[in-house]
Amino acid sequence: xxxxxxxxxxxxxxxxxxxxxxxxxxxxxxxxxxxxxxxxxxxxxxxxxxxxxxxxxxxxxxxxxxxxxxxxxxxxxxxxxxxxxxxxxxxxxxxxxxxxxxxxxxxxxxxxxxxxxxxxxxxxxxxxxxxxxxxxxxxxxxxxxxxxxxxxxxxxxxxxxxxxxxxxxxxxxxxxxxxxxxxxxxxxxxxxxxxxxxxxxxxxxxxxxxxxxxxxxxxxxxxxxxxxxx
Numbered sequence: 001x002x003x004x005x006x007x008x009x010x011x012x013x014x015x016x017x018x019x020x021x022x023x024x025x026x027x028x029x030x031x032x033x034x035x036x037x038x039x040x041x042x043x044x045x046x047x048x049x050x051x052x053x054x055x056x057x058x059x060x061x062x063x064x065x066x067x068x069x070x071x072x073x074x075x076x077x078x079x080x081x082x083x084x085x086x087x088x089x090x091x092x093x094x095x096x097x098x099x100x101x102x103x104x105x106x107x108x109x110x111x112x113x114x115x116x117x118x119x120x121x122x123x124x125x126x127x128x129x130x131x132x133x134x135x136x137x138x139x140x141x142x143x144x145x146x147x148x149x150x151x152x153x154x155x156x157x158x159x160x161x162x163x164x165x166x167x168x169x170x171x172x173x174x175x176x177x178x179x180x181x182x183x184x185x186x187x188x189x190x191x192x193x194x195x196x197x198x199x200x201x202x203x204x205x206x207x208x209x210x211x212x213x214x215x216x217x218x219x220x221x222x223x224x225x226x227x228x229x230x
Contacts, residue, residue: 003095005088007067010123013074013206015116017123020057020068020082025050027079028070031108041142041179043170044106057084057104064088068104071120073111081107083120085128099136100128115205121155122198129191136187142170143180154201156194157184 010017018024029047036044045053060066067085072078083105091098102124107117128134141148143162153159165178186194 003088003090003097005061005064005067005085007069007085007127010069010127011074012119012123013202014114014119014209015080015123016072016074017069017083017120018072020054020061020070020084022051022054024070024079025054027072028053028082030078031080031111035109038109038112038147039106041145041148041170042106043104057082060086066104071107071111071116073116080111080116081105083124085124097128097132097134099134099138100132101138101140102128103140115202115209117151118155118198118205119202122195122202125155125186125191125198126195129188134188136185138183138185140167140181140183143182145182149182149184152184156190156197157186158190159184 007017007019009019028045028050032045032050033047057066057068061068065086065088069083070079071081071083073080084103085100086103087101088097089099090096102121105117105120111117125137128137139152139157140163141152143149149159160183163181163183166181167179169175169177169179171177171179
């Protein structure tokens with residue numbers, strides 16, 4: 001029997017990755033309707049386009065090339081973005097993966113910088129390496145996208161180089177142009193060290209969140225300043 005690319009539910013402390021479906025359309029529309037200032041190089045549907053976006057991703061899933069996810073904030077239950085496993089590569093037998101890519105990732109502005117992206121990548125990496133037994137996970141982004149490149153580097157992926165004119169540009173006005181893609185990866189031999197580093201990072205995020213929540217529960221402990229919401 002051949003391998004079927006299907007991603008299970010993956011849940012952490014901050015984010016739950018749910019296989020993408022039509023039930024996520026309204027939540028994705030709300031997430032996509034927040035500030036779009038960080039989406040200059042990324043394919044993110046407009047609020048009115050989320051139903052078609054889901055159809056496109058589910059079509060790719062039916063072809064076996066993609067396992068799309070909705071990113072759901074655990075605390076609020078809100079859909080805050082999307083991500084995917086895609087471009088599966090197989091051993092010659094065809095029944096086992098040897099490598100896969102993480103892509104089609106975007107987050108609502110309110111979820112950026114909260115630890116959601118780091119934990120989502122951790123969950124995806126862990127599943128790919130420890131459940132599927134892949135030898136490599138790669139990530140690509142427009143070479144001009146400094147924000148995305150920095151985020152990829154923070155989760156421990158190694159920069160490998162730039163593929164020139166490798167994929168259609170997502171920049172408005174560049175519909176007929178090919179972009180240069182910056183390529184990053186983690187390989188199986190590196191995963192134990194990368195896993196430990198990500199777990200330490202996520203522990204720090206949990207500590208910061210816990211401290212912030214305590215501050216919210218005890219506003220009398222902070223000095224009151226008129227006009228400032230604590």
